[in-house]
Amino acid sequence: MTGPTDDERVARAALSRLSEPGDLRVQRVVRELGATRVHDHLRDERDLDGVLTDIAQRLRGHDPVRELDEAARAGIRFVVPGDDEWPTQLDDLDRCEPVERQGGAPLGLWVRGPLRLAEACARSAAVVGSRSATTYGGDIAGSLGHDLAAAGFTVVSGAAFGIDGAAHRGALAGDGPTVAVLACGVDRAYPAGHAALLGHIAATGLVVSELPPGCAPTRLRFLTRNRVIAALTGGTVVVEAALRSGALNTANWAGRLGRVLMGVPGPVTSAPSQGVHEMLRTREAQLVTEAAHVVELLGALGDDLAPVARGPETARDRLPATQRRVLEATPVVRGAPATAIARTAGLSVGATRQALEALLATGAVERRGDQWRLARAHRATGAGPDRGEDPDEDPGDAAAAMPGEAAVPS
Amino acid sequence: MTGPTDDERVARAALSRLSEPGDLRVQRVVRELGATRVHDHLRDERDLDGVLTDIAQRLRGHDPVRELDEAARAGIRFVVPGDDEWPTQLDDLDRCEPVERQGGAPLGLWVRGPLRLAEACARSAAVVGSRSATTYGGDIAGSLGHDLAAAGFTVVSGAAFGIDGAAHRGALAGDGPTVAVLACGVDRAYPAGHAALLGHIAATGLVVSELPPGCAPTRLRFLTRNRVIAALTGGTVVVEAALRSGALNTANWAGRLGRVLMGVPGPVTSAPSQGVHEMLRTREAQLVTEAAHVVELLGALGDDLAPVARGPETARDRLPATQRRVLEATPVVRGAPATAIARTAGLSVGATRQALEALLATGAVERRGDQWRLARAHRATGAGPDRGEDPDEDPGDAAAAMPGEAAVPS
Incomplete structure (x- = not known):
């Protein structure tokens, strides 16, 4: 297969800049006409079924070629479908019902870091959870991250405070690859307190976003970001999540995508474990207590069986x-x-x-x-x-x- | 249906004294010949297929009529199949594969306390767990006991230190009926530190045993006792259990009897929760975090639905x-x-x-x-x-x- 044309990449970069991630109207016309023709139409301010006039208006004065060049100079590449590096598992999002009129595969991913994205995510697990994590949750996420990395799994998370950060740090400590998927441009440090962490991840792993450089995070961008975390990985482990935690949104996407959804229990008296317990109780998620269980569920059938837990024979x-x-x-x-x-x-x-x-x-x-x-x-x-x-x-x-x-x- | 004859009760009392609970040889001949004929045979020291000579030897000098009288004077009755008070769900044990050559329904149950056994156990849950419980486990067992009692469920347990005691105490605090099933005579306080607790239970609930008054607990008696706890109740909740905990034996019986098996999670770093997590992970048990979940699983279909856990709408x-x-x-x-x-x-x-x-x-x-x-x-x-x-x-x-x-x- 020959890769995508320059025109295709430029068109997708422009659309990625001018539409919100997961915008189904854009998805639909791109699927029907191809990104290049959609971009041409919009640049001419021709109406596309009356749905994309707001994007067309904003296209004026935007130069995607210059933007791709600037990104490249900043060490950022724009990976699109057809690239060797494109993780084809993201295409599962096109076969998955949208949520609140958002969904679908990304137009492309802006990527910073030394790994090849598809390769890094071929054997990967998402470890996500509450930002207001307890020390218990942080410890668990850290050791899961470490042990998954040691088992050859890439740890994917959202670089947030709490569980996400602990999972990334654990993976880094285990000298393993880790991928941070952001809800803002990959050149931004969000949260600011994780600037150093994001620097470490970009130096050895990957920082990834559907949003072009410079973009700010918004709540909707967090939600659409979550579908990318779920789709990139073989399964999602939720470590701590209160009943309305954003981590449960990632969990829902994982379930809807047919990915393995896992939860780590905690004290039933702990609010940050309530959302996880509810997923386990309703059997949406599978209980795991250690990395070996995750490896068993995500690994090749028959390989990677977790050791049987048993007390000592007397x-x-x-x-x-x-x-x-x-x-x-x-x-x-x-x-x-x-x-x-x-x-x-x-x-x-x-x-x-x-x-x-x-x-x-x-x-x-x-x-x-x-x-x-x-x-x-x-x-x-x-x-x-x-x-x-x-x-x-x-x-x-x-x-x-x-x-x-x-x-x-x- | 007319109740059991005096001869039947006397014969079962004698066999209950002279054989170990769950002895399948005794079960088999009683099923084939009836308790009265087995007792007659043994009293004559006639050989029953060569299997019961040790019991026959020990029958000499034993007077079961006097024993029943003495028990009655001490406020202890011997409940046998056919009595109004006999919990017929115990007969499920006769349809359940034995474990290590032990099983089957009890010959009868020695009972102390003001409730009617069958009635008390008609709507009941076992709450069992580790003797070396954490304060977390004790708190959970206590509030489960309390809330189950408040919901009209009888709390059945083994009166041991740790989870069992906390569950009984919670039920007593909730002014609910609670039943202690012992591995020794119901006139004995085992453990001695629970003498006062057992006194409270006998005053308002029931203390029950397969073993006649005076009998000492042994390890095998704990194991056979566990099958009675599992069989008496609609389901068993395990609160904390290390990987080799005796509570898992009760859990296994519950599973084999087709009872609902439930587990309360805890920190994955806590050894006393490991056995529970393993049951949940392998889906032998259903995760519950509060009494409402137990009530939903054990209550009548459609009634007793637990409230849906959700965060506040904003x-x-x-x-x-x-x-x-x-x-x-x-x-x-x-x-x-x-x-x-x-x-x-x-x-x-x-x-x-x-x-x-x-x-x-x-x-x-x-x-x-x-x-x-x-x-x-x-x-x-x-x-x-x-x-x-x-x-x-x-x-x-x-x-x-x-x-x-x-x-x-x-």
């Missing part, structure tokens, strides 16, 4: 059932005769004696005359040989099953 | 789209002409003027000469008239869209 798990039962019925300090242990264990005296001998051989119990009790080495942490490993197990409570209190009253 | 939400766009492009402090606002908003000057006049009429913007800015009353919290209501929204950032920086360079 020595007790490996005992035959009868020995386990007898061990649990054996007192800790004062000894008890086999007959009493048998009653507590609910086993015959014969089976109990056999099990006690086996446990004696492995050093789990000790015998003094006809009295049995747990071996000294196994006593320190409570009633069982492995009690110390698992503070949350129910007590086998041999201590409570002292002979005097055995199951059958004597 | 004045801005109710504006027509064009006015909203113009409002967002209007500067906060320094005024700007309609032409500059039009460029930032991406609208024609005519449409922008029209919107500004409408916003002026509602008091959202003010005008000085040809300069427009946000009205003073709407400025205090930032750039928009309702910004203060939603700290987590993206900034509409009219401030950043000052005329000098408008979208089209002049």
Whole structure:
């Protein structure tokens, strides 16, 4: 495939400057006529179905060729469909229902940074969330960013305060590529407090925007920006989001685009987790607690399986059932005769004696005359040989099953 | 239906004393021959397929009639299948695969307290979790217990330290019925630190056990007890559970019994929430964050719907789209002409003027000469008239869209 013509790029640059991102009227005529013809029409101030007169009016005196040159001198390129670097997954936006009459694939993306955009986003995850994040949320976003980067995923976010910034920083700390998608020109630092962060991202990753250099962020631009974050990535992880958080807008786009939508839970008492919990509760989103879960959901099928979470296996798990039962019925300090242990264990005296001998051989119990009790080495942490490993197990409570209190009253 | 005979009750009491809860050998012969005939056989020390000799041996000298009398004098009754008070949902256990050769419905339940068991559990939820709970988990369990009780649900749990105790206490605080299912005799206080709590529960709710009075708890008895908690209730809520917590055993039983299994999330950094998160991640359990969600899942279909969680609607939400766009492009402090606002908003000057006049009429913007800015009353919290209501929204950032920086360079 030959790339886009210069005319095409110039036309798209002009339209990108003069229309709002996600303007469906522009999308429609560009799809029907092609960007170059739309641009020609508008430059001649010819009416296009009566819908684009406001753009035509503003076209006067605008020089897109000069603008592209100036951008290039500032290290900014304008990537359009057909470019090698164009992430074709953005075209999914053209097949996705618009929201409040906004949507569709971008006319192009203004890009600053050393990576190739399509390549950088081929294996990528969005990590987004609340600007008013808690330290908990910030920590989680940071370690997700770090661990995703370490797993070879590009972390895409919106460079906002809170979760976004933490995710980018985590990725940078993990020496991984990270992509910031802005709601203003890529030459602007918004928020201003993230000027240094954006500088770092542009130096090693990419800063990207649908809006030409110099453009200011507005609320609608944040919303249309969010669809780009969702569409660029294989899935979106929401770390903290209150019930009306902008991050939920990104989440909705991810869901509507058929991307994997993930949420990290938090305390149910924490307002910034409420929006995430609601997505998880309604099963719009899949719960993840660590990068490995994200990698599993976004990675190639069969590869990238997260390690199974399980508690440590204990020595007790490996005992035959009868020995386990007898061990649990054996007192800790004062000894008890086999007959009493048998009653507590609910086993015959014969089976109990056999099990006690086996446990004696492995050093789990000790015998003094006809009295049995747990071996000294196994006593320190409570009633069982492995009690110390698992503070949350129910007590086998041999201590409570002292002979005097055995199951059958004597 | 006539109730069970005295012989049946006596036979089941004897078998309950002499076999371990959930012993499948006993279940099987009782199902085949009836409890009375099994008891007769064993009393004669006749061999029942060679499997019950250990029980037969222990039957000597045991007087179940005297035991039932003594229990009754201590305020303890033995409820068996066929009694009005028998919760027939326990019979589901007979249709459920055993785990490690244990399972099946109890032979009967020893019960202490003023409620009728079946009635108390008709509309009930189990709230279970870690003994080594965090204060977060305890708070959540307590308020779940309280709110479920207030919604007319009986809170069933295991009276353990941590989550169980907090759930019972919450229900008591909500003046609601609560049922403690023990792994020892209902005349025993286990754990001893919960003696007063168990006294309260027995005074207003129910203390229940498969094990006869006097019996000590053992680890296996905790595990078989858990199946009773799961089977008695419409669903089980796990509040905190580490990866090897006994609460997950109750959860597994709930799942296998087709009961609703629910989990309350917590910080992903908290070990006592790990087991819950794993259940939620694998979709074994449904995420809940408050009692209303539990009520919705367990209540009658269509009734008991939880209120929809949503952020407050703001004045801005109710504006027509064009006015909203113009409002967002209007500067906060320094005024700007309609032409500059039009460029930032991406609208024609005519449409922008029209919107500004409408916003002026509602008091959202003010005008000085040809300069427009946000009205003073709407400025205090930032750039928009309702910004203060939603700290987590993206900034509409009219401030950043000052005329000098408008979208089209002049």
